[in-house]
Amino acid sequence: MPEKRYLMTPGPTPVPPQVLAAMAEPMIHHRAADFRKHYGECLARLKQVARTESDVLLFTASGTGAFESAVVNLCAPGERVVAITAGSFGDRWVKLAQAFGADVVPIRYAWGETPNPDDLRAKLAEIGGAPVAFVVQSETSTGVVSDVEAFAKVARAAGTTLVVDAVSSLGAVPLEMDAWGVDVVVSGSQKALMTPPGLGLVAVSRNAFEHAARVKQPRFYWDWEKTRAAQAKVDAPFTPAVSLVIGMNVALGLILEEGLENAFARHVKLGRACRAGIKAMGLELFSPDEDRSAVVTAVKSPAGIDSGELVKVLRDRYGVTIAGGQGDLKGKIFRVGHIGWFDLFDITTALTAIEIALVELGADVVRGAAVGAAVTAFQAA
Amino acid sequence: MPEKRYLMTPGPTPVPPQVLAAMAEPMIHHRAADFRKHYGECLARLKQVARTESDVLLFTASGTGAFESAVVNLCAPGERVVAITAGSFGDRWVKLAQAFGADVVPIRYAWGETPNPDDLRAKLAEIGGAPVAFVVQSETSTGVVSDVEAFAKVARAAGTTLVVDAVSSLGAVPLEMDAWGVDVVVSGSQKALMTPPGLGLVAVSRNAFEHAARVKQPRFYWDWEKTRAAQAKVDAPFTPAVSLVIGMNVALGLILEEGLENAFARHVKLGRACRAGIKAMGLELFSPDEDRSAVVTAVKSPAGIDSGELVKVLRDRYGVTIAGGQGDLKGKIFRVGHIGWFDLFDITTALTAIEIALVELGADVVRGAAVGAAVTAFQAA
Numbered sequence: 001m002p003e004k005r006y007l008m009t010p011g012p013t014p015v016p017p018q019v020l021a022a023m024a025e026p027m028i029h030h031r032a033a034d035f036r037k038h039y040g041e042c043l044a045r046l047k048q049v050a051r052t053e054s055d056v057l058l059f060t061a062s063g064t065g066a067f068e069s070a071v072v073n074l075c076a077p078g079e080r081v082v083a084i085t086a087g088s089f090g091d092r093w094v095k096l097a098q099a100f101g102a103d104v105v106p107i108r109y110a111w112g113e114t115p116n117p118d119d120l121r122a123k124l125a126e127i128g129g130a131p132v133a134f135v136v137q138s139e140t141s142t143g144v145v146s147d148v149e150a151f152a153k154v155a156r157a158a159g160t161t162l163v164v165d166a167v168s169s170l171g172a173v174p175l176e177m178d179a180w181g182v183d184v185v186v187s188g189s190q191k192a193l194m195t196p197p198g199l200g201l202v203a204v205s206r207n208a209f210e211h212a213a214r215v216k217q218p219r220f221y222w223d224w225e226k227t228r229a230a231q232a233k234v235d236a237p238f239t240p241a242v243s244l245v246i247g248m249n250v251a252l253g254l255i256l257e258e259g260l261e262n263a264f265a266r267h268v269k270l271g272r273a274c275r276a277g278i279k280a281m282g283l284e285l286f287s288p289d290e291d292r293s294a295v296v297t298a299v300k301s302p303a304g305i306d307s308g309e310l311v312k313v314l315r316d317r318y319g320v321t322i323a324g325g326q327g328d329l330k331g332k333i334f335r336v337g338h339i340g341w342f343d344l345f346d347i348t349t350a351l352t353a354i355e356i357a358l359v360e361l362g363a364d365v366v367r368g369a370a371v372g373a374a375v376t377a378f379q380a381a
Numbered sequence: 382m383p384e385k386r387y388l389m390t391p392g393p394t395p396v397p398p399q400v401l402a403a404m405a406e407p408m409i410h411h412r413a414a415d416f417r418k419h420y421g422e423c424l425a426r427l428k429q430v431a432r433t434e435s436d437v438l439l440f441t442a443s444g445t446g447a448f449e450s451a452v453v454n455l456c457a458p459g460e461r462v463v464a465i466t467a468g469s470f471g472d473r474w475v476k477l478a479q480a481f482g483a484d485v486v487p488i489r490y491a492w493g494e495t496p497n498p499d500d501l502r503a504k505l506a507e508i509g510g511a512p513v514a515f516v517v518q519s520e521t522s523t524g525v526v527s528d529v530e531a532f533a534k535v536a537r538a539a540g541t542t543l544v545v546d547a548v549s550s551l552g553a554v555p556l557e558m559d560a561w562g563v564d565v566v567v568s569g570s571q572k573a574l575m576t577p578p579g580l581g582l583v584a585v586s587r588n589a590f591e592h593a594a595r596v597k598q599p600r601f602y603w604d605w606e607k608t609r610a611a612q613a614k615v616d617a618p619f620t621p622a623v624s625l626v627i628g629m630n631v632a633l634g635l636i637l638e639e640g641l642e643n644a645f646a647r648h649v650k651l652g653r654a655c656r657a658g659i660k661a662m663g664l665e666l667f668s669p670d671e672d673r674s675a676v677v678t679a680v681k682s683p684a685g686i687d688s689g690e691l692v693k694v695l696r697d698r699y700g701v702t703i704a705g706g707q708g709d710l711k712g713k714i715f716r717v718g719h720i721g722w723f724d725l726f727d728i729t730t731a732l733t734a735i736e737i738a739l740v741e742l743g744a745d746v747v748r749g750a751a752v753g754a755a756v757t758a759f760q761a762a
Binding site for chain 2 (some may be wrong): 027095242
């Protein structure tokens with residue numbers, strides 16, 4: 001029998017067949033009317049998903065590229081940036097901003113801790129403010145989801161432009177860009193937006209556009225104003241990734257058909273189910289045991305088991321792909337993604353496979369309890 | 382009947398069904414063994430297509446992004462760059478380098494002229510040399526193909542690192558990176574490489590890597606060394622466009638199966654056929670009537686006919702997409718692309734449709750002669 005494969009990493013995530021089918025249509029020209037229909041619709045749907053009236057700029061790039069656009073549009077060399085980091089992606093943004101000459105003041109937490117908005121308030125007061133601050137909404141390396149609404153409140157009060165990394169969270173957990181007064185939201189196609197990787201997106205508030213207009217930093221491909229002006233004419237400054245745009249438009253249609261609130265509620269239930277199953281197996285969670293942890297469930301590897309071994313056994317013997325730990329957490333945790341096109345049966349499959357593999361590796365786990373606990377947690381009001 | 386569509390622009394170009402089918406496979410993780418197989422094979426095949434032993438770096442980006450990587454890796458602010466421009470893309474690279482603070486010395490030609498390597502030699506002598514020079518191999522806006530071998534000879538003699546824009550030409554016309562001593566070749570997935578847009582690639586010689594190591598210019602996403610180091614481990618520094626890489630690997634396999642020399646010869650014959658048909662219709666060529674014009678055929682619009690109207694009629698009434706003129710050539714020329722997945726019947730279809738549409742628009746064209754002339758030219762030794 002051809003092997004069945006199960007993709008349960010925190011990204012890229014599974015892509016619905018409707019999206020894959022749309023991407024398999026014959027190529028069309030990016031300046032012809034038939035593409036502009038997809039493109040215009042996609043840009044409008046992105047605004048709905050980001051809950052903003054502002055422009056959402058599309059870049060042919062990974063999420064890191066979209067984040068780089070925020071840095072080169074907002075950070076002048078030598079200017080201060082506060083970067084909140086509690087994991088791999090937070091650390092990446094520190095390095096990225098430093099590469100462009102920013103004077104980065106990091107607020108560092110141990111990987112797995114949840115950043116506290118009070119720490120941003122105190123740091124901004126201590127250093128006399130900063131034009132820009134970065135925060136990660138969903139730290140994919142740890143499963144921690146930050147309280148972006150509270151961070152936005154602190155940033156707004158301090159006159160700081162807040163950039164939110166929502167790469168793995170946009171469409172999975174609430175992010176009310178306009179209502180919360182968030183200035184910049186960065187995301188990518190390959191997580192909750194259920195599209196293959198290759199599109200980076202940046203939602204930019206009017207305030208952030210004005211901020212960018214004052215910042216002198218060389219930019220061309222990432223220039224927000226150039227992209228905004230082109231998009232205003234339903235065009236792109238450079239040949240866009242036609243098939244990915246067409247695919248993402250279909251995916252966004254599916255998300256909006258489900259309804260964003262329903263999608264958020266579904267992710268909460270998926271997270272609950274996954275955590276309940278993990279605990280029923282007798283394992284210890286690494287990511288917080290709370291409803292906000294709806295994107296990635298991180299789990300401590302049981303004593304004596306290298307999580308890298310678990311990932312390998314799951315993939316090679318059972319066709320199930322989950323993720324190991326990054327950085328210092330390598331070998332110590334494993335991560336199950338449930339972002340985007342996931343339902344209860346994906347969670348029960350992941351739990352079943354993890355249990356089988358851990359038993360094979362000689363771990364001391366409770367057998368036969370995880371799936372029942374997951375179903376119960378999923379069905380609870 | 383569902384409308385049949387014919388994509389005959391100079392990019393994006395038609396994508397073979399095998400490539401589309403590969404891209405429609407379920408998503409896989411970019412760090413798992415099954416993706417690395419595609420990725421490693423794709424990187425190796427790219428070297429074969431660029432005719433180099435050096436690394437070909439892959440970026441999730443449009444061709445312009447890949448070109449930006451050449452600028453930020455090679456051009457220090459204030460340093461001199463000679464940019465040869467005879468069309469829209471040459472002009473873009475002037476602006477791009479200026480955006481990053483380069484002291485750009487342009488060698489400008491009228492759009493449609495063919496750049497002369499002697500002019501580069503004279504300019505370099507006049508200004509006392511320059512660390513970097515840019516040349517466009519196939520200027521998509523005019524159909525002109527430059528003699529890159531001769532430019533490389535001049536650049537090498539002057540100790541200048543030559544960057545070649547081969548976005549619309551790599552895989553269509555000869556480019557012997559190592560044999561000709563070209564330092565940097567920039568290309569994209571969506572032209573002769575028969576893949577949807579979204580991947581930019583840069584072949585970098587050892588000399589160019591050493592040059593880049595000396596250049597201080599902020600870079601992160603576009604950093605060559607970071608990308609080279611990751612690719613050496615069959616990895617990517619940031620999530621790559623998984624489906625596009627898988628698709629391009631299939632497309633590169635098809636190209637290498639045909640054989641690069643056969644692909645070049647086919648493009649020469651396609652160009653001959655297209656020009657013969659255009660002339661038989663009584664129209665005047667804008668691109669040079671020579672074998673090197675194998676990528677795009679540019680044609681002067683007949684008296685009294687706006688080429689934009691022709692493009693519109695072809696697209697809206699006949700499902701045939703060609704391109705109009707850019708910049709000052711808007712309305713004055715039209716362009717037929719024959720890059721990548723094209724055969725004789727695509728050319729005869731394009732000619733037939735152009736003839737029908739021009740007659741409808743009231744142009745004075747010779748009727749019924751174009752296809753015969755094209756076939757004869759294609760079949761001639």
